[in-house]
Amino acid sequence: MNPLTIASRDTVTGPVLEITGDLDYATAPELRKTVDHLTLAAGQVLVLDLGGLKYCDSSGITTLAAARNLAGEQGAGMALAAVPANTLRILGIVGLDRVFTIHPDTATATTAG
Amino acid sequence: MCRTDADREPDGEPDVDATDSAFISLLEDSAEELYDQAPCGYLSTLMDGTIAKINATLLGWLGLERSQVVGRKRFTDLLTVGGRLYHETHFAPLLQMQGEVSGIALDIKAAGKQRMPVLVTSRVKTSGDGEPMLIRTTVFDARDRRAYETELLRGRRLAEEARRQAEADRERLQEALAVLQQSLLPAALPAIPGLEAGSYYHTASPDLLGGDFYDLFPLGTDRWGFFLGDVCGKGPQAAAVTSLTRYTLRAAALHDPDPVTVLTTLNTVLNERYTRGDARYCTAVFGVLEPGRGHVDVHLASGGHPAALVQRADGAADYLPTPGGMLIGILPWAEFTPARTRLYPGDTLLLYTDGLTEARTGPDRTLYGEDALRAFTAEQPAAGPQALISALGRLLTGFGEGLDDDTALLALGVPAALPASASEDLR
Numbered sequence: 001m002n003p004l005t006i007a008s009r010d011t012v013t014g015p016v017l018e019i020t021g022d023l024d025y026a027t028a029p030e031l032r033k034t035v036d037h038l039t040l041a042a043g044q045v046l047v048l049d050l051g052g053l054k055y056c057d058s059s060g061i062t063t064l065a066a067a068r069n070l071a072g073e074q075g076a077g078m079a080l081a082a083v084p085a086n087t088l089r090i091l092g093i094v095g096l097d098r099v100f101t102i103h104p105d106t107a108t109a110t111t112a113g
Numbered sequence: 114m115c116r117t118d119a120d121r122e123p124d125g126e127p128d129v130d131a132t133d134s135a136f137i138s139l140l141e142d143s144a145e146e147l148y149d150q151a152p153c154g155y156l157s158t159l160m161d162g163t164i165a166k167i168n169a170t171l172l173g174w175l176g177l178e179r180s181q182v183v184g185r186k187r188f189t190d191l192l193t194v195g196g197r198l199y200h201e202t203h204f205a206p207l208l209q210m211q212g213e214v215s216g217i218a219l220d221i222k223a224a225g226k227q228r229m230p231v232l233v234t235s236r237v238k239t240s241g242d243g244e245p246m247l248i249r250t251t252v253f254d255a256r257d258r259r260a261y262e263t264e265l266l267r268g269r270r271l272a273e274e275a276r277r278q279a280e281a282d283r284e285r286l287q288e289a290l291a292v293l294q295q296s297l298l299p300a301a302l303p304a305i306p307g308l309e310a311g312s313y314y315h316t317a318s319p320d321l322l323g324g325d326f327y328d329l330f331p332l333g334t335d336r337w338g339f340f341l342g343d344v345c346g347k348g349p350q351a352a353a354v355t356s357l358t359r360y361t362l363r364a365a366a367l368h369d370p371d372p373v374t375v376l377t378t379l380n381t382v383l384n385e386r387y388t389r390g391d392a393r394y395c396t397a398v399f400g401v402l403e404p405g406r407g408h409v410d411v412h413l414a415s416g417g418h419p420a421a422l423v424q425r426a427d428g429a430a431d432y433l434p435t436p437g438g439m440l441i442g443i444l445p446w447a448e449f450t451p452a453r454t455r456l457y458p459g460d461t462l463l464l465y466t467d468g469l470t471e472a473r474t475g476p477d478r479t480l481y482g483e484d485a486l487r488a489f490t491a492e493q494p495a496a497g498p499q500a501l502i503s504a505l506g507r508l509l510t511g512f513g514e515g516l517d518d519d520t521a522l523l524a525l526g527v528p529a530a531l532p533a534s535a536s537e538d539l540r
Contacts, residue, residue, distance in 0.1 A: 025347060057518075058467075062345040062394060065443050086480070093467075094396060094417035095439030095448070 002054045003027075006034050011110045014044030014076065018106075020052030023060035031060075035067045042075030045101075047109045051082035061090060068100065077101065081109040154231070154252030160245055162187035171252055176224025188250065193220040193228055204233070208248070212237045218255060230259040290322065297322070297355050302329050305337060307404050311502035313522040315468070315509060317347075324351035324395075325466045325521035326359050330366075332401065338366040341464040341523045342397030342418060342441075354393045357382065358441075362399060372414030375399045376441060376449040380416070383442025394442045398435070398464050402525065409527050411462055414451040416441040419467055419483065421452075422490055424501060426459025426529060430491035432483070433462075459495045461526035468520030469505070472512045481512070498524035 004027035007018040015038055023031060040046060048067065050056075064080070071078040079101040083091070091097045103109035148155055154171025158164050164182050172179060175191060189197045196219040208214045215234040223229035232253040237245045302310045316323035324344035332338045340362050344354045358379060365378040376399055383394065398421055400413025413421065415435035424430045438450040456462060465486070472481040493504050502524050509516055 057471075058343070058345040061440075065394065065440070092436075093419055095437050096417075096443070098437065099439065099444065 004030055005052075006031060008034070008038075011047075013110045014040060014046055016047040016049055016106055016110065018049045018052065020054075022055040023053060023063065024055060024057040025059040028059040028063040031063050032066060035063075035070050038070075040071055040074040040076035045077040045079055045109070046071045047079050047081055047103075047106055049081045049106045049109075050084060050087060051105070053084050053087060056084075056087045056090070060087075061094060061096065064100070065096065079103055079109050081106045153254070156188065156250045156252065158188050158248045158250065160237075160247065162189055162248075164188060165247065174223050174229060174252075174254070175221065188248075191221050193222055196220040204235075208235055208237065212239075212245075218259075221252070230255040232258075293322065293352060293356075297326055297352060297359065299328055299330075303331065305329075305402075305404075307527065308337070308402065308409060309498045309526050309528050311498035311522075311524045313502050313506050313509075313520070315516065315520045317468075317516070317519055322349055322352040323347070323519035323521075324355055325468065325519040326355045327464070327521050327523040328359060328363065329523070329525070330363060332366060332370050335404065336370065337402040337404075338363070338370060338399070339402060339464075339523065339525060340397055340399040341466065341521055342395050343466040343468075343519070343521070344393060344395040346393060347519075350393065354383070354395065357386070358395050358397070362397070366399070366401075370401050372399045372401060372412055373449045373451050376414050376416045376438075377447065380441045380444075380447045380449075384445055394440045396440060396467075407458065407527075409456045409525075411454045411456060411525075412451065413453075414438065414449045416447065416449045419465065419470055422463040422465070422487060423454060423456070424461040424463065424490050424493065424495055424526075426457060426495045428491060428495060430487050432487065456525075456527045458527045459497075459529035461495065461498050461501050461524050463490065463501060463505075464523045464525075465505075466519065466521045468516060468518035469509065469522070471518065472509070472516050472520075474512055495529070497528060498526040501526075 002021040004019070004021040004023060007020075009016050009018075017031075017034065019031065021027070035046070038046065046067065048064065068078045081103045082105050083102055088097065088102075091100065149169045151168060151170055154174060155166075155168040156164060156171055157166040163184065164186050165184070167179065167182055172182065175182070189200055192200055199219060204214055204217055204219070213236045217233050219231055219233050220228045221231055232255045233250060235248050235250040238247050238249055240246050298314060302312055310329055312327060314323070314325065314327075316325070324347055325342070326344070327339070327341040329337060329339045342358065344351045344358060346354075361379050361382045362375060365375045369375070376397065379397070394417075396417035398413055398415045398418045400411055403410040403412070413433070413435070415421075415438035417438055417440035418435075420432040420434050422430060422432055433452050433454050435450040435452050437448060439447045441447065454462070470481055470483050470486055473479065474481050489508060490501070493501055502522055505522055509520060
């Protein structure tokens, strides 16, 4: 069990959330709440940096999808960066690898425009 | 006693004599006074129980005059019917045997037709040569104590009542959960000519409402629909989505059984119902079985669900890939990937939820994974769906705590023709 920590910072393209630890049934509501409180401008991109993600279950995947919907409601986009191999494998199984914009790292995500 | 400086001698010593005389004057007439006005009842009776002497305290409790009692009543006349019975069966025999009985709870008939609980102690007074002469009895007011005991009993009765209520409530809730669970899973798989089916269900949820589901049902007279899936999340909310999903799939299949069309309908229903961020999604495989001559054709589609596995009669085990099928309900549009295969006698199609493949095994909790599942299946004799389900059930039980998610399995197959050697043996 690893605790979930979420660090937030702003970049020119939009906010970046660095997610570390386990994203599961117990901790997913924390990410959900953080994303709920974000104010996004139309055209911005919310980047979720998953480089420190240790574990992600179906509740975690659900929250990533919810975050994408919430960003979309504000006219913003969402991208994932530094997705761990196992999470990428699960995203592949559920077909979300073709729905999410996925970048190798945050630097690429925030300069891609 | 309050003393002032006036009580002191000029040299400051207290006046001891004055104090003693004050005590003596208070105690002087006390022997008689104490007997009569004592804070307990006193009573002396002859050996046959006739009351010879009684104090004012007890007369006051009884609401009787001395003249009505002395020489006229026996001790047992002062008791309630219950008290009298107890006196005769317990109190008197004990007193006769031991010469003394103490602290017995009895009820006396008090003033105003009230029943008054008391504690009674009696001792037999004997003459110099040991002959019993009379019985001396003290009677203590036990009303407060009885009230306290009654309160305790009432408290216990209330607690037991609450416990019974809680148990009844829990039973009702469990009945309701069992009924709900029935709406999520078929009570039994239907018997289909030329086809064998087996299923397994394990829920990690303490309220028994899991997010996994499966079903097998007729589509007209010559085709069968089946599905197996997993709703993200746990508990009652997930169960509500599971129920919606199951009935949507069955209804959609009756309208148009094309697997991609069925999953697309489900996607629309889930997406419309749960559009906000708290959307709930599911993954599922839906398929149609079409029995032919000596085989069954399978046409299925997957939405975000792990690929089905086929165990062949010759011992091979291969996945039936459905890449790119998307999680159902997450987007207004979604793509689902169809696949087809044909099952011959001895072949078994296995559908499973990720509780199996995502289970953690061994001390380092490594992912069980799809490769291990394929290898395990290939090692099993091709003995039909129920044998495969049994083997996987034992495998899952072996995972112990590593199996922390709901798991559902559904296996469908064509029974193998009776081998020639087996029919030889039967002769």
